[in-house]
């Protein structure tokens with residue numbers, strides 16, 4: 001009762017809940033992780049309210065779980081030790097866009113869809129790097145898990161696009177890092193010591209982000225796609241190398257899945273490019289075609305003819321086709337292990353994905369995104385399941401487990417890992433690095449209240 005009353009005093013009765021139905025909503029995400037209901041859900045409206053909630057949680061040593069849209073599918077915002085879920089979606093102001101400096105300052109509840117629509121309406125020559133997650137996913141949630149979007153091939157992980165942060169630290173202090181810590185401008189976190197690293201990739205265990213500075217990029221008037229098709233996965237890494245060498249592509253996506261049948265056993269390399277004029281588009285198309293001409297001549301690969309409706313499908317942003325395979329088993333669920341791997345491991349990863357799917361008698365899907373100029377890629381091992389069929393869910397879970405192991409064997413790193421995969425990572429990583437992570441958490445969060453369970457498995 002004390003905690004409930006205190007939360008009502010902070011945010012008002014309308015924005016606190018301990019109602020069973022609402023607690024249920026926050027006990028799960030759309031993946032296959034364990035469920036646990038929180039004790040309370042609270043929706044703060046400002047950084048000061050977040051601060052008061054953090055101070056309260058410290059007083060009672062009760063867990064706090066910051067939540068955006070909870071769409072990671074790996075349970076990273078599930079309150080596994082109960083406590084207070086802090087749903088940040090009410091804080092959804094786009095505070096500033098600095099057009100000439102190409103950055104925006106936003107609150108943590110701003111969704112991908114909201115930022116995209118706002119920029120298209122008010123700053124049509126600017127855009128941000130958009131993941132293929134549903135538009136209701138938050139920009140901050142995506143940054144905090146090192147997400148990747150349509151500009152990642154050009155500029156790297158979305159988390160490298162951060163220009164400043166405001167954080168409520170686990171002890172309740174409000175802290176700004178980057179240029180905004182000493183200037184009204186939010187243009188960069190450099191050249192100061194790189195404190196942003198203490199918050200990115202930590203799944204909310206080191207503080208609650210209440211403002212984010214984010215780089216924006218030129219939005220070109222036209223966007224087009226070419227799809228290169230190969231039947232030998234061993235050649236994909238070289239094809240990607242040649243394509244990225246042209247520096248003409250905006251986004252490069254790999255895809256392989258057994259459905260529809262026409263895609264079976266061929267790899268599609270989707271190459272997105274853009275321009276402000278037809279001339280620019282045609283120039284880029286020519287450069288991209290030329291880069292893989294030797295494969296076309298040797299008949300090892302070729303460009304696919306796209307009818308206008310198929311092309312429209314491919315050009316959709318975010319791409320809804322990413323999840324379409326999830327209904328292969330009727331029942332609409334899917335899980336995936338996003339493996340961050342060197343591109344040269346593509347063929348081996350695909351082989352492992354197929355072996356795992358076969359062993360567990362389950363179908364699969366693969367979508368990958370090149371990050372940087374081929375510096376690495378996100379390779380998804382994806383498995384659909386039917387929510388009404390327990391056995392299919394178990395099979396997907398086992399296949400997922402094996403995919404995490406396969407990722408590590410490939411020399412890769414599981415992205416946004418579930419708790420058991422976080423354990424696998426911490427057990428295998430350099431012991432002193434794991435110890436350093438533990439020390440950082442202990443230093444920032446002496447009461448261990450922030451999203452407990454995550455990144456805290458004993459090294």
Ligand SMILES: Cc1cc2nc3c(=O)[nH]c(=O)nc-3n(C[C@H](O)[C@H](O)[C@H](O)COP(=O)(O)OP(=O)(O)OC[C@H]3O[C@@H](n4cnc5c(N)ncnc54)[C@H](O)[C@@H]3O)c2cc1C
Pocket residue numbers: 065066067068069070071072073076077088108130131132133134136137138139140141142143144145146147148149202203204205207208209210322323451
């Ligand atoms: C169909 C589908 C397609 C997807 N495609 C992509 C893709 O192309 N690229 C990609 O990168 N991802 C993709 N994802 C994964 C994921 O959904 C997105 O990355 C999404 O942006 C995560 O945002 P969220 O708001 O759901 O974050 P949440 O799940 O709510 O949060 C993520 C983590 O950050 C913490 N957190 C959230 N907000 C805060 C805050 N303000 N302060 C501190 N901690 C916080 C949470 O506790 C959690 O640990 C996809 C997911 C689906 C379902």
